[in-house]
Amino acid sequence: MIGKNMLLELVELSKSYKSGSKRVQAVDGISLTVDAGEFLAIKGASGCGKSTLLLMVGGLLSPDSGQVLIEGTDPYALSSDQRARFRSTHLGFVFQQFHLVPYLNVLDNVLIPALATNRSQAKARANELISHFGLEHRLHHTPAELSTGEKQRVALARALFHQPKVLLADEPTGNLDSENSEIVLNALNQFAKDGGCVLMVTHDDQAVKSAQRVLGIKEGRLMPETETEVLIKS
């Protein structure tokens, strides 16, 4: 059953990799739900499987077993092209490395999602987001001319272009100073308050504190709440 406000549900999600002769269980039977308006942080050490989990939720890495449901739709049940379109309309991505297109200016970088959907009034929407993140004066600058904080704000504007339901953030503050981290975290919080849900993987304490709910992950499994609290405090 899908809850009234549930946007994201993971059911017994597993994924393993072959590393040399050994098989590594990156994600091991993770189940969780995230409601609309919720900002969930997943904290764990490097290599614990949190990025793999995020890619599976993002429809980019099919699980070995289990199910991902976003607003009741399993993206892996869709064809490759349908899944791409689904991603463009339902999901937003923010990466630690920003992944801006180096030869496009700020406006064009924010407009990239329009390539996938041909959204009407795309330029107006991009300008609105650029203004929202205080980048009007950087409109025609390329990423190389921006500060790291500005780059991440451009990446956020790009992620929010299509007003997705779910925002997936992979170490979004990993490369930022505290001032810029705060701007980004505030933006994620605002997104959740506006009715979306945020799934953020991080090991940044400041980022964790901004989240409404925190889950710990260790060796591909979600940790019990008591262990998570210890993890947060550590």
Add this chain to the structure above:
Amino acid sequence: MSLFRLIIQEMQHRKINFLLGLVSVVIAVACLIAALTLLQADEIQTTFILEKKAEEVKEAGNQLEDAMRKITKGLGFNILILPANQDLNEFHLTGIVAGTMPETNVKTLAESKIVTVNHLLPMVAKKITWPEKKCDVILTGTRGEVPILHRALKKPLQQQVPKGSMVLGHQIQQKLGLSKGDEVQLLGKKFKVTQTYPERGTADDSTVWINLEEAQELLGMQNLVNAILALECNCAAEDRVAQIRDEISKILPGTQIIERGPPALARAEARNQAHASAVASLEQEKASRIQMIERHADFAAVLVPLVVLGCGAWIGFLSLENVRRRAAEIGVLRAIGLRSTQVFGIFIIKAFVIGVIGALIGYFLGYGIGIIWGNLPESVNPEEALFSGRWLLLSLIFAPVLASLSSWIPALLAARQDPATILQEG
């Protein structure tokens, strides 16, 4: 924002990659077009040379014909139309025609549709003793050539001897010590020597020529002639004399036809040989030009595909490098929602655009090479002669196809890249 804008921005950003790709396409197209243009220049040159050669051959032919005319004049007429009553044996023994026929035969022949002979010359000839000089001569009367009416007027081989004039053969002139301008009496009639011939080594050396009418009067042969001289037409078939006899016998029944000796045959053969030799020379030039064009075409047939293959491989390598460098970008575009076909399109459209630009530059570069190295004759405008809209169109099809095909595999690899792997690595 459009895919095209993205592609153009990327080309502006990675200028080296774009320029290297463009240079490859330009080289491939320029090589192809230069080869085609130079071959075209070869053909124009060949046509020009052969036309010039043909003109030279024609000119040489005209000169030869003129020379032959002069030779012919020297050798004399080669067909003798003799009266029916002429004993040929006697003629061969004495060289004198005793028989006669009406002078109207000449008119009949001239008004006929005869094709096997031309240059009709009626004559009377008789061996006499020049009483005033006490000397034996062959007195010949001619009235000049009678034009064959259905033919274009030909320049006569032998000019008419005007009334009161006398032309002397070499032996007579020497023997009597006469020279041009002297006045003499012949059979009681006064003549002025108007011309003397150099030695010919024939009976002509002992001949005196006067006007036909005067000769007829002096010899008592009014309205009669001994023979009609003619020149065979070069259009006659293998058995020429038989054909001439056949045709003349239908017009002048009973007359006898004799061919005067091998010089005439040799003359005809020489004329044919000269013509054949000129034609052979023209053919040889043509064959040599064709051989040269074929050699150039063979060379181009090897060089052009090699260059095209090399450029194609280089474009493929550059595309692969471009895909590798843009791995993170591809991952993000896929994550954001671009379909694999769109990613494929980004690389193929880029290759296509490079192909179109390269086609235009390459065409005009190859065309320029053709103009510079085509070595066309001065009378030909190379810009006009070598420009080909068809080849420009061919370039505009060939280059984008080459660039797109070369980038096909890299574009497929880009489209099939796993965004998860890329983003995890990034």
